[in-house]
Amino acid sequence: MKMKKILVISLLAVFGVYLAEVLFKLDFGRQFFQQGVKDFYLITSPIKLQVANTVTAIVVNFRGFDTLGEVTVLFLATTAMGSILYKGRHQLGERTVLFSGSRIVTTGSRLLFPAIILLGAYVFIHGHLTPGGGFQGGVIIATGFLLMLMAYADYTVSHVVLSVVESLAGITFATIGLLGMLHGGSFLQDFLPNGSLNDLLSGGIIPIIYIAVGFKVGAELTGLIYTALNEKD
Amino acid sequence: MVGSPVLFIAVPLLAAFLIPLLGMVWKESIRILPGLVLLYMLVLAITLLEQVMHTGTIVEILAGWKPPWGINLVFSPFTGILATLMILMGFIIWIYSYRFKNVDFEEAKKYFILFMMLVTGSVGIVLTGDIFNQFVFIEITSISAYALTAFYKHRDSAEASFKYLMVGSLSSMFLLLAIILIYSQLGTLNMADIASKAHLMKPEFKILAVIFFIVGLGIEAEIFPLNGWVPDAYAQAPGPVGAAFAGIVVKAGVYALIRIIFTLFDVSGTHQFLIVIGLTTMIISEMAAIRQDRLKRMLAYSSLGQMGLVLVAFGIGTEEGIFAAMFLLINHAIGKSLLFLSGSYLVYNSADKYISETNGMGKFLPVTSFLFALGALAVVGMPPFSGFWGKFFMMSAAAHANMLLIIALILSVSLIELVYYFRVINRIYFYKKESHITPKKPTVNAVIAMATLGVIILIIGFYPDLISGYLHQASQALLDKGKYIQDVLSTGQLLTH
Amino acid sequence: MNFTLFDLKIVEYSFFITAILVIMIGLYGALVKKSLIKVVIGLSIFDSGINLLLISIGYITSGTAPIFSPALVKDMPLTLENIKKLSEGMVDPVPQALVLTAIVIGFGVTAVALSLVIRLYRHHQTLNIDEIKNLKW
Amino acid sequence: MIYYLILIFFLLLLMIGAAIYSIVQKDLLYAVIGTGLISLVLSILFLLLQAPDVALTEAAIGVALTTIIFIITIKNTVRFEDEVYQKKPSKTEAK
Numbered sequence: 017m018k019m020k021k022i023l024v025i026s027l028l029a030v031f032g033v034y035l036a037e038v039l040f041k042l043d044f045g046r047q048f049f050q051q052g053v054k055d056f057y058l059i060t061s062p063i064k065l066q067v068a069n070t071v072t073a074i075v076v077n078f079r080g081f082d083t084l085g086e087v088t089v090l091f092l093a094t095t096a097m098g099s100i101l102y103k104g105r106h107q108l109g110e111r112t113v114l115f116s117g118s119r120i121v122t123t124g125s126r127l128l129f130p131a132i133i134l135l136g137a138y139v140f141i142h143g144h145l146t147p148g149g150g151f152q153g154g155v156i157i158a159t160g161f162l163l164m165l166m167a168y169a170d171y172t173v174s175h176v177v178l179s180v181v182e183s184l185a186g187i188t189f190a191t192i193g194l195l196g197m198l199h200g201g202s203f204l205q206d207f208l209p210n211g212s213l214n215d216l217l218s219g220g221i222i223p224i225i226y227i228a229v230g231f232k233v234g235a236e237l238t239g240l241i242y243t244a245l246n247e248k249d
Numbered sequence: 250m251v252g253s254p255v256l257f258i259a260v261p262l263l264a265a266f267l268i269p270l271l272g273m274v275w276k277e278s279i280r281i282l283p284g285l286v287l288l289y290m291l292v293l294a295i296t297l298l299e300q301v302m303h304t305g306t307i308v309e310i311l312a313g314w315k316p317p318w319g320i321n322l323v324f325s326p327f328t329g330i331l332a333t334l335m336i337l338m339g340f341i342i343w344i345y346s347y348r349f350k351n352v353d354f355e356e357a358k359k360y361f362i363l364f365m366m367l368v369t370g371s372v373g374i375v376l377t378g379d380i381f382n383q384f385v386f387i388e389i390t391s392i393s394a395y396a397l398t399a400f401y402k403h404r405d406s407a408e409a410s411f412k413y414l415m416v417g418s419l420s421s422m423f424l425l426l427a428i429i430l431i432y433s434q435l436g437t438l439n440m441a442d443i444a445s446k447a448h449l450m451k452p453e454f455k456i457l458a459v460i461f462f463i464v465g466l467g468i469e470a471e472i473f474p475l476n477g478w479v480p481d482a483y484a485q486a487p488g489p490v491g492a493a494f495a496g497i498v499v500k501a502g503v504y505a506l507i508r509i510i511f512t513l514f515d516v517s518g519t520h521q522f523l524i525v526i527g528l529t530t531m532i533i534s535e536m537a538a539i540r541q542d543r544l545k546r547m548l549a550y551s552s553l554g555q556m557g558l559v560l561v562a563f564g565i566g567t568e569e570g571i572f573a574a575m576f577l578l579i580n581h582a583i584g585k586s587l588l589f590l591s592g593s594y595l596v597y598n599s600a601d602k603y604i605s606e607t608n609g610m611g612k613f614l615p616v617t618s619f620l621f622a623l624g625a626l627a628v629v630g631m632p633p634f635s636g637f638w639g640k641f642f643m644m645s646a647a648a649h650a651n652m653l654l655i656i657a658l659i660l661s662v663s664l665i666e667l668v669y670y671f672r673v674i675n676r677i678y679f680y681k682k683e684s685h686i687t688p689k690k691p692t693v694n695a696v697i698a699m700a701t702l703g704v705i706i707l708i709i710g711f712y713p714d715l716i717s718g719y720l721h722q723a724s725q726a727l728l729d730k731g732k733y734i735q736d737v738l739s740t741g742q743l744l745t746h
Numbered sequence: 747m748n749f750t751l752f753d754l755k756i757v758e759y760s761f762f763i764t765a766i767l768v769i770m771i772g773l774y775g776a777l778v779k780k781s782l783i784k785v786v787i788g789l790s791i792f793d794s795g796i797n798l799l800l801i802s803i804g805y806i807t808s809g810t811a812p813i814f815s816p817a818l819v820k821d822m823p824l825t826l827e828n829i830k831k832l833s834e835g836m837v838d839p840v841p842q843a844l845v846l847t848a849i850v851i852g853f854g855v856t857a858v859a860l861s862l863v864i865r866l867y868r869h870h871q872t873l874n875i876d877e878i879k880n881l882k883w
Numbered sequence: 884m885i886y887y888l889i890l891i892f893f894l895l896l897l898m899i900g901a902a903i904y905s906i907v908q909k910d911l912l913y914a915v916i917g918t919g920l921i922s923l924v925l926s927i928l929f930l931l932l933q934a935p936d937v938a939l940t941e942a943a944i945g946v947a948l949t950t951i952i953f954i955i956t957i958k959n960t961v962r963f964e965d966e967v968y969q970k971k972p973s974k975t976e977a978k
Contacts, residue, residue, distance in 0.1 A: 020778065028774055039762045054838050058836060069813045088389055092389060093392055093857050100861045152940050155947070184270075190263040241955075244955045415789075425800070425848060760892065781911065798928065801932050849944055849945070860955075860956040
């Protein structure tokens with residue numbers, strides 16, 4: 017037992033020193049390569065796509081395929097968790113982990129809930145202008161539901177509604193990709209007018225995809241938490 | 250235009266999102282839709298493969314940006330054959346498991362979604378031309394694989410799955426480290442772009458990145474020190490999932506490893522490394538396989554040994570060697586899947602899946618037993634079956650490369666394989682059935698699926714020339730690094746509107 | 747080289763050092779700890795370390811966030827030169843996009859891992875790795 | 884400038900400290916709060932490194948969701964690393 021600990025620590029130390037030695041060849045705070053893809057992204061995003069937030073432009077437009085995969089990973093995580101914790105047809109629908117809140121907590125949560133949902137919606141609608149986007153907005157919405165689930169012991173979320181929202185949002189994402197293919201010949205290609213920089217209605221398909229992603233992530237994460245809470249011991 | 254490679258990813262994703270909706274209205278659709286999607290993918294793959302063999306590599310641009318900036322999919326003869334093989338295996342395993350979990354709708358729905366995404370993720374790993382996108386697909390495949398491993402609710406499956414998850418997520422983080430090391434040096438994520446700029450990397454970064462890549466991808470490719478999870482996962486997963494691991498997921502892992510070593514970096518010594526690691530994997534796994542007393546664990550260890558053989562064949566590095574490796578890969582996918590599918594019926598009703606519990610099944614399950622024997626003979630490499638050609642080409646490649654030690658090792662390992670497979674076949678046909686076991690008749694669709702695999706084995710065994718033309722082109726495509734780079738980087742103008 | 751506490755060099759390397767240390771601590775937890783929940787905690791710490799490393803590799807000294815906000819581009823014609831000049835002072839957006847994806851994927855894996863932990867506890871009534879050893883490790 | 888450096892050093896040390904704490908701590912609930920603290924510090928560091936998008940994601944996912952999923956798991960299983968302290972009667976006995 018002691019031996020294993022010492023062995024692991026010494027191995028880790030060797031690994032860490034080697035990694036550090038290699039990384040210290042990089043100068044922190046400087047670009048290390050001559051010509052990278054980032055210059056193109058930084059120039060094309062504001063000029064051609066009219067998207068102020070370059071990270072959003074990369075996530076949704078240049079590397080939109082990654083985002084489709086990422087949404088799928090979350091979808092699969094929810095499915096996997098449901099499949100792993102599933103115990104049979106007749107044992108659904110009862111909460112096992114209960115957080116019972118006092119009156120202050122419940123009233124406060126009820127007050128905060130719409131505000132949180134609104135904030136989430138704001139974040140994913142303005143994903144191409146300000147920091148944030150579909151994932152962040154979706155997570156914020158999920159935390160809103162989490163707050164309600166914690167405050168009220170009998171708060172329920174309909175599994176059917178969640179799964180419908182999730183499916184529809186996913187289908188929207190994939191369909192937009194296929195529409196781009198019909199229009200311009202490549203999957204997820206931008207086919208809407210770009211508008212002008214820092215306008216709400218700009219960036220082509222980015223706002224639409226981010227709204228779909230926001231709904232999807234929100235529904236998925238709410239479902240994920242709900243599955244975990246309903247796990248029976 | 251018949252269709253483009255992106256449909257291999259987009260259509261199954263669309264279907265996966267659609268299944269929960271359709272399932273509410275029409276329950277049978279959750280079983281039918283994945284099959285239709287896989288059938289569509291299969292037709293598309295075969296058409297595209299035919300086209301690629303004549304006109305050359307298809308490079309698909311995504312989101313309208315030319316390769317260094319956007320993500321691209323590469324359907325070359327090499328990746329095309331692997332993708333077609335995976336989709337074919339996926340379709341056959343779908344036929345086999347059509348009635349899976351017939352009583353429990355919720356479970357069946359999850360099984361089919363996860364299974365379809367397992368196939369899609371593997372196809373994505375093979376087709377993509379971008380290292381970070383490959384990482385995303387590896388995660389899609391792994392998460393489906395973790396969930397499918399833990400699918401049965403008996404006690405050990407969760408443990409096997411957790412083991413798999415631990416190793417898998419640690420190594421995927423190493424993959425992320427490798428990706429960022431490359432990005433910090435070259436400022437690009439596109440494989441072809443990296444390959445063309447690889448000489449600009451500082452050598453220590455290159456070596457560290459290659460090490461991290463081997464650690465990160467070795468888990469899916471099941472190379473020696475990283476394959477401790479394999480026997481448990483294969484044995485604890487449902488039968489069709491074990492077959493899918495052997496027939497689909499490993500292939501994707503091997504592909505990723507080969508792509509890194511052959512195309513991305515030319516660090517000296519990686520080919521020798523492949524040979525050494527392949528031989529180690531092969532010998533240790535076959536030694537372990539002969540000592541197993543449980544059928545599925547034995548098959549899993551045997552699968553590891555075969556993959557070691559494939560790595561050795563890739564490591565020889567000549568065109569002949571790669572050709573042999575491709576042949577072995579196809580043979581392994583078909584033969585080992587057949588073994589897993591039929592083997593899971595042979596030990597269907599026994600709790601511990603001991604080999605001794607297959608005693609005398611030849612009388613009760615004649616078709617299944619016959620197909621199991623066929624698969625075993627093909628995997629061992631007996632002359633009239635497909636495996637023979639793989640090993641034959643492999644040995645002649647090794648002989649031309651003056652690697653006689655490899656030939657000796659392959660022959661001795663084949664002998665070991667012969668011993669343990671014949672032990673099982675002997676038990677099936679010449680022993681008396683144990684009284685407490687009641688054999689389970691395979692369903693019609695399972696018989697169809699297994700028989701298809703058996704027929705493929707026979708066809709390839711008697712007419713190896715049917716596929717060897719494709720495989721020659723594929724191995725040339727893998728070796729011709731310059732053409733890969735040129736194909737990808739010269740695709741398309743900057744599409745704008 | 748003399749490293750004083752406020753020498754800029756050591757501040758810069760301190761991000762890398764921290765990231766590597768956090769990675770090591772996480773790996774240690776994942777490899778050595780006996781409680782399954784601790785193992786998953788180790789994994790998630792490892793993940794955090796890698797994310798920090800990625801972002802600090804993309805950092806450019808005194809750079810701004812890669813967002814062309816109205817305050818940044820106000821009364822400036824959007825010509826190629828202006829944008830180029832602005833973009834030179836921006837940090838690299840690509841690692842940020844990658845980390846965004848990596849965080850979400852890491853969360854998915856953690857959720858699956860924890861549901862497996864619950865399953866294992868249900869079967870074994872314990873989370874100690876030494877007692878959950880039906881299969882050979 | 885010096886305050887900025889002190890802030891950065893403080894945050895980095897806090898992150899390492901929280902990481903060690905959550906590995907060493909025997910009470911899993913506290914250890915999970917430690918990981919939440921790591922994520923919180925990490926998201927402030929992302930902000931300082933000019934990555935507001937990532938900071939927002941890390942704050943929402945790392946601090947809120949990961950922590951809550953860990954807490955739910957602990958509620959469903961055991962609270963202490965050495966299960967000698969375990970107060971919860973096991974289910975088999977209860978039946």
